[in-house]
């Protein structure tokens with residue numbers, strides 16, 4: 001019999017990719033999603049439970065129906081810019097949602113929890129490589145809400161034996177190379193899909209948010225990781241918990257940073273087309289550089305990213321950008 005796992009946000013970009021690899025690894029992924037930002041069309045690899053984490057009764061009903069051995073918690077609000085203008089929304093939805101989920105899991109006897117955290121919990125630290133022991137000083141409400149949930153997991157780990165693996169994502173990009181699922185946000189705010197929409201003529205131009213940062217070309221530096229590599233780490237993290245290996249934090253990045261301009265230059269090589277750009281102002285809440293010290297996931301989990309190069313990330317996203325996308 002396969003083991004069932006509850007995947008919150010399974011109809012979203014990363015959650016749907018996680019469901020695909022979980023199914024391939026022999027698990028039954030149950031998607032729990034309110035479809036506020038997710039897509040029903042993206043739920044292809046296991047059952048769907050429409051529910052809202054803000055409603056504890058929905059959470060309890062999902063645990064009662066499926067009795068999962070573990071939770072993979074992807075569902076969250078994740079827009080840095082929005083979190084600066086509406087912090088209350090981030091504290092309410094992300095933090096309260098996680099609390100309901102943790103308490104619901106414990107009430108149902110489910111003690112294995114994999115959490116999607118973020119490099120935004122580190123804040124801005126002068127371009128140093130950020131490893132798991134780096135101090136966490138978030139500079140936006142999104143990062144602050146995720147750090148609060150990390151603290152919550154530590155507290156429930158100590159008080160109730162909640163086993164947890166925390167993944168701090170750097171910049172996730174690309175999509176399933178088989179083209180079954182992809183990245184589709186409304187509104188879209190992320191660099192690579194916006195850039196490719198501009199290349200495809202679906203938008204007039206990509207706005208470069210700030211060209212006066214203290215970096216090699218004046219634009220922000222990020223560490224991009226392919227979504228298929230990222231979700232592969234989650235299967236390893238899940239097995240880590242099921243094997244009883246204890247609570248651990250892992251960064252998921254490659255250790256190499258690219259500037260916004262370097263991403264744009266790679267896009268020309270992949271698509272053979274120019275990227276129409278407009279130079280814009282800095283975006284509130286953006287760190288100058290976020291690059292991962294990535295040794296721990298590789299050494300301890302045996303994580304081996306294979307597609308986290310700009311050619312594959314942009315190439316896979318370009319294939320998806322040229323298709324029809326989700327409609328529901």
Ligand code: UDP
Pocket residue numbers: 080171189190191192194206207208209210220221222260283286
């Ligand atoms: N960015 C940009 N123009 C856009 C979207 C993003 O210049 O239209 C920049 C943004 O300022 C950041 C980088 O691209 O430096 C990655 O941003 P994204 O929103 O993709 O991810 P984040 O780093 O916020 O998680």
